[in-house]
Amino acid sequence: QSVLTQPPSVSAAPGQKVTISCSGSSSNIGKSFVSWYQQLPGIAPKLLIFENDKRPSGIPDRFSASKSGTSATLGITGLQTGDEADYYCGTWDSSLSAVVFGGGTELTVL
């Protein structure tokens, strides 16, 4: 059972938009930065978003994120088949004194 809760799966058609939620608590998302990762099958995770809503260089602006209170959301617009992957949120939990990740969300582009 992950400290951060994500939906197990989401799906949408090519060209559409999808959002992935990450729900936490006052000891993690409520007081720490959230980051988001994309993991294509069989490959190491890749940083999509850091410091709640910032994109590293090279990440297209189709990827965006926000944080409000104890929840965070990743949004992907203009979906492409190449976006099919697992997506994880991550942050620091001050009660656990641990880096924590969500359980991951599998994105299917129908």
Add this chain to the structure above:
Amino acid sequence: EVQLVESGGGLVQPGGSLKLSCAASGFTFSYYDMLWVRQAPGKGLEWVSGISTAGDTRYPGSVKGRFTISRDNANNSLFLQMNSLRAEDTAVYYCARLVGVVARPYGVDVWGQGTTVTVS
């Protein structure tokens, strides 16, 4: 090119030990806090350990007392000594570079390709 390359994974019996290594290149290794993150087969990401630039270490309860993270800044290397291994430690282990500090991470911006540890 910024790169992290893990090595040292393999098959080990329950109760055994293994030491993972991570070679860093393309950046000033000593400037960054570093992590080990693992992923069991078909499962999600799990943080295993973290070390600051000053050598301060942190662990989750699942590995505390069994795993030891260390670094050699002179040789741009990160290590994970794993003792008293259990079947549930079977996973791909990733070396990762942190943006920020372990207790206030902005994100993990560089990941190695991973090394597989099988405890059986």
